[in-house]
Amino acid sequence: MEPSVSVYRRLLGRHGPQHWWPAETPFEVIVGALLMQQTAWRNVAKAIGNLKAAGLLEVKSLAAARLGIIRKHVRVTGLYGTKPARLRGFCRHLIARADGDLGRYFARPTEEVREDLLAQDGVGPETADSILLYAGGHPVFVVDAYTIRIGRRIGLFATDDYNEVQRFFESRFPKDLAGYQEYHALFVTHGKEICRPKPRCAICPVRPDCAFGRGRDG
């Protein structure tokens, strides 16, 4: 059995369907992806709630808002020296590029949209792919720290290079939107719950209830 498939099945069996991304609209996915960087989802949820309450969870209003106002709402997610400008800059780009219409923005070949996303300040490979996969409906495999950590520990691959890991999955796992969405979500859920960055000590390096059984990871 193809390893990437069996790992997927084990994660699914262990955690169940995740139904990601947790957002109401594609625009919320984008805002969430930009705010998510290096913080906990709980804080992103608060920030999104703040923006929504202020009527700023919409392309044009956010594009027109003052940085200080945006900062006030997203401060809880940290890195507020950069996130507000990136958020607003991205919205302005959406307007310039597609009149703020996401359907129109995403209506191009995947690679073209991906290049456009990567050209935006604050949008690296993971953020771009998350947006493509969860907001744009483009089937790209999202790689994140958990994907790399877990994949390496269970011997799926040895690299820690984003593109290599992405190719690993895209060339083995069936190319399917729902499957990609679910797989990435499962990696994150498993990682948050079990796969710690560093072993705390030699005696209890990992949690024992990992879906991959004993061994090194968890």
Add this chain to the structure above:
DNA sequence: ACCCAGGTGGCCC
């Protein structure tokens, strides 16, 4: 008082 979080961009070599 640490360590970590679903990264990214800027430096330095």
Add this chain to the structure above:
DNA sequence: GGGCCACATGGG
């Protein structure tokens, strides 16, 4: 092109 580092709040 790879290897650090700052960015900043909130929670364990």
